[in-house]
Amino acid sequence: MHKSTTTKLTIRAARACKWDLVSLGEVMLRFDPGEGRIVGSRSFNVWEGGGEYNVARGLRRCFQQRSAIVTALVDNPVGRLVEDLMLQGGVGLDYLQWREFDGVGRKARNGVYFLERGFGVRGGLGMMDRGNTAISQLKPGDVDWNKIFSPKGDGVRWFHTGGVMAALSENSTAVVREAMTAAKKHGTLVSFDCNYRPSLWKTRGGRKGSVKVNRELMPLVDVLFGHEGDVAEVLTEAAHGPVWHTLESFAPMAERVVSEFPNLKVIASTVRKPITANRNGWSAFGYMGGKSYEALKFDDLEILDRVGGGDSFASGLIYGLLNGKGMKWSLDCGVAHGALAMTTAGDSSMASLAEVERLMAGGSAGTVR
Numbered sequence: 001m002h003k004s005t006t007t008k009l010t011i012r013a014a015r016a017c018k019w020d021l022v023s024l025g026e027v028m029l030r031f032d033p034g035e036g037r038i039v040g041s042r043s044f045n046v047w048e049g050g051g052e053y054n055v056a057r058g059l060r061r062c063f064q065q066r067s068a069i070v071t072a073l074v075d076n077p078v079g080r081l082v083e084d085l086m087l088q089g090g091v092g093l094d095y096l097q098w099r100e101f102d103g104v105g106r107k108a109r110n111g112v113y114f115l116e117r118g119f120g121v122r123g124g125l126g127m128m129d130r131g132n133t134a135i136s137q138l139k140p141g142d143v144d145w146n147k148i149f150s151p152k153g154d155g156v157r158w159f160h161t162g163g164v165m166a167a168l169s170e171n172s173t174a175v176v177r178e179a180m181t182a183a184k185k186h187g188t189l190v191s192f193d194c195n196y197r198p199s200l201w202k203t204r205g206g207r208k209g210s211v212k213v214n215r216e217l218m219p220l221v222d223v224l225f226g227h228e229g230d231v232a233e234v235l236t237e238a239a240h241g242p243v244w245h246t247l248e249s250f251a252p253m254a255e256r257v258v259s260e261f262p263n264l265k266v267i268a269s270t271v272r273k274p275i276t277a278n279r280n281g282w283s284a285f286g287y288m289g290g291k292s293y294e295a296l297k298f299d300d301l302e303i304l305d306r307v308g309g310g311d312s313f314a315s316g317l318i319y320g321l322l323n324g325k326g327m328k329w330s331l332d333c334g335v336a337h338g339a340l341a342m343t344t345a346g347d348s349s350m351a352s353l354a355e356v357e358r359l360m361a362g363g364s365a366g367t368v369r
Helices: 051-061 077-089 145-149 163-167 170-185 206-220 247-260 309-322 327-341 353-360
Strands: 003-006 009-012 019-024 028-032 045-049 067-074 092-099 112-116 125-129 156-162 189-193 223-225 266-276 279-288 291-294 298-302
Touching: 009 156, 009 189, 009 309, 019 051, 019 170, 019 309, 028 077, 045 051, 045 077, 051 067, 051 077, 051 156, 051 163, 051 189, 051 309, 067 077, 077 092, 145 156, 145 170, 156 163, 156 170, 156 309, 163 170, 163 189, 163 206, 170 189, 170 206, 189 206, 189 309, 223 309, 247 266, 247 279, 247 291, 266 309, 266 327, 279 309, 279 327, 291 327, 298 327, 309 327, 327 353
Parallel strands: 019 067, 019 156, 028 112, 067 092, 156 189, 189 223, 223 266
Antiparallel strands: 003 009, 028 045, 112 125, 266 279, 279 291, 279 298
16 A cells, blocks of 8 residues: 655545545535524525535545545435535545435425624524434445445545534444544544534433543544544543643643543544634644644634634645645644634635645735735
8 A cells, every 4th residue: 555654644645545635524504684583584604514524525626636425415406506516625535425305304404504793792593403314324234335445446545523523322332433443443533523413412322431432432533533432431521611721731731632642643632612603713733643733823813704713724724734844834724724714794704725735824904916
């Protein structure tokens, strides 16, 4: 198998693989009331979105990497609208599975959600409607992972999934485990974004249930997007809220996680400190090769739409590591890409690599003519 090594990361060579990254996750239709509120709105913009999908889309649109999504949709007009939006995003749909529509949605549905952005002292508000979706019913054996990952099949350099996909159902957790196991078997790097969503774990043990699943999956993970509160056996304060680290606190935290899960090669954690709904402190920390790093920092970042900022961070960091840029550069790329993604509406990034690099270099917000 052709491989290239990047400071502690062994990544399959691009020429030997069809895809730079494949993600596994749900893609939903987002209804956006713009500057208004859900209650009282009479018109909505729509976007496609999903935690794992957003990473694949960012890699394709901003960073021009070859990415694909493994997902499932019901074959009706809403499903075809989601497909059309994904086609615009450029993500490969080779592994999109269609499920028959029963005319009502009793057997399977397409997930939708409504999200208002918030402003000032009014926080954002989201409402999910994703029960009994097509992808939540995906079972082990439904996807030919060997064809996707094998050097004799398509070949994939990096596989990404996360806690949102794992939370959808017991079957979803099993599918995540099956996919990660196959990826490891064929030498594909595996990343996992813990991405805790209380609404998804409400009937599966809450935070304790999510940590249990995360811990079971950790031995299969190479790159962890998360922090100690996502994987620690004993729930601490860090498990129940956002984390605001310093380099002095992040470094020993990362060492504790790696001491328990020595297979982890990279840990990356974003830090967000809300000042108002549309002004946040924004940065990240990373761990690789026994060393901890601090990314560039925005102490007062103005935000239009915060959804997808963390996913865009992940795609920026993955781009850097895939291309041998080193941990510090990759962290800065992730933070800059996430910051730019939060200046436009929708879950996904509309930034270009040139804009990301300009921001990394300290470029101003002046108009480029």
